[in-house]
Amino acid sequence: MEYVQPPAGTLTTSLAALAVGVQPATVRDWVRRGILTRCGGSPRRPVFRVEDVQAARAAAKPTRPGQRPVKVA
Template identity: 55%
Template sequence: MEQQNLRPGYLTAHQTARLLGVELDTVRQLVRRGRLKRSGGSPRQPWYAVEDVQALDVERRSLAAA
């Protein structure tokens, strides 16, 4: 269930997982490992900054291509 009052420039955990092409649990692991940080929301429905998610996506793609 996605929040209706999500601020522009932020993604839900589900949107983040879709953008990265990973499972929701992988998003949680990225947060635990310090590779992605929460930028708002609540502990059960965190938000992530679009810029942070896009930077992580570029990083992951470049590592996969190497």
């Protein structure tokens, strides 16, 4: 089931990615790494709190040698 409009104060994976300027795969990676947690939805259609998505974008990410720096808008 795709949301026509997610519950107030929440974002789907696609909307979360659009809101912070990353790809949806990045949002899914944040979930896998424990940087971002789901607040509801279903396993295939998770929703995230707006505040959590913004905090995940600002969170310090581990870097590897030679990795390009992340530009924060």
